Amino acid sequence: MRTVAVVGTSLAGLRSAQELRAQGFGGRLVMIGAEPPYDRPPLSKDFLLGKVSTADLALADQPDLDALDAEWRIGIRAEGLTGDGVTLEDGTTIVADGYVIATGAVARTLGAARDLKGVHTLRTLDDAIALKRDLAAGPGSVVVIGAGFIGAEVASACRLLGHEVTVIEAMPVPLASVVGPEMGAVCGGLHAESDVRLMTGVAVAGFGGTDRVTSVKLADGREIPADLVVAGVGARPVTEWLTGSGLAVDDGVLVDSGCVTANPRVIAVGDVARYRCRLRGRRIRAEHWTAANEQAGVAVANLLAGSTVTHFARHGYFWSDQYGRRIQFAGVATEDVRIVEGDVASKRFVATYHRDDALTGVFAMDSPRPFTRLRRSL
DSSP: OOEEEEEOOSHHHHHHHHHHHHTTOOSEEEEEESSOOBOOGGGGTTTTTTSSOGGGGBSSOHHHHHHTOOEEEETOOEEEEETTEEEETTSOEEOOSEEEEOOOEEEOOOGGGTTOBTEEOOSSHHHHHHHHHHHTTOSOEEEEEOOSHHHHHHHHHHHHTTOEEEEEESSSSTTHHHHHHHHHHHHHHHHHHTTOEEEESOOEEEEEOSSBOOEEEETTSOEEEOSEEEEOOOEEEOOGGGTTSOOOBSSSEEEOTTSBOSSTTEEEOGGGEEEEETTTTEEEEOOSHHHHHHHHHHHHHHHHHTSOOSOOOOOOEEEEEETTEEEEEEEOOOSEEEEEEEEGGGTEEEEEEEETTEEEEEEEESOHHHHHHHHTTO
16 A cells, blocks of 8 residues: 545544554555644633633644654545545545545534524534634623533533523433433533523524524524524534445445445544444444544554454543533443442432443543543443
8 A cells, every 4th residue: 555545634534644654554645634633622611711722722743743744735625535536626636545534524503593693503613713702792691502512511611701501402301312311410400500591302493683693492482582502413424525436425434343434445434434333233423532533543454454354342432521520421321320439419420331230331420530440341
């Protein structure tokens, strides 16, 4: 293999490039991405709060980037992938022997509010800069749509900045699909403890305002005043550019348990990869920092080998900082939940999930040491 093209230069793409060099690839390495590499998790937390700057978000120092000895095509999007190579929007084509798809995902938007000022999503640095600028205009009423991790972190930051915050969640219990209803209810309780209004089990029907948003209209007829709206309603994988590539795409690029597509010269990693999870027996997309970080080594080993010789079998792990609390979760949530350290009332505890007495997952709030110990037992 003489040339490898990495399409996508965020965490998954950068880690793949580093793994290529670490695993002995000495050929031509081309990095293609709309943005330079930067760290996304702080965008919904410390960046909004002014604790970190854009310079602090760099995923690697310049000497480390230089050590990759790569050709960087930054600010240029890929428009297609065929047997002839990757076609870029500037009309050039990069021909390679191997391809890494790491184009990630983009925030889902609310079509009804697309033309209203004051309605934000949060996925990119530009999104965070725009939201931070609007928040700096002064205390106001902020409505966050979606009580997932991004929504909850944004709500926490907005409350710390002095805004009145309402969180609207369509599901009856926040995060129930991820950590289960019991722990989801505990996470939801953090909003009320910080004087944030949480409304669950209700859908958004529309928005008030002509030029700028003034309210959020709910399906049950209620209307919530809003000077600012942040939509945290999930993300969709960036796969449109792969139309006509011959690759299987269905809510992501379909890959096996080694992150390899049906074409062994093409791998996919990070948010865009829908991989066969051997632990769950089905394909999933893991939209978490650790998955993007850890998949790269497995996928690159398989790309260089020309077939799937190793598998990605790590338990999912993520963390979230909300209202001064650190939430951590690893594994798979089940109905059998047991508090094994601390107590829920103090908001400092560890819970474990079980299936037929086998440990399947660990949840912790402000208990990093026992969480780490139990995570190793998964």
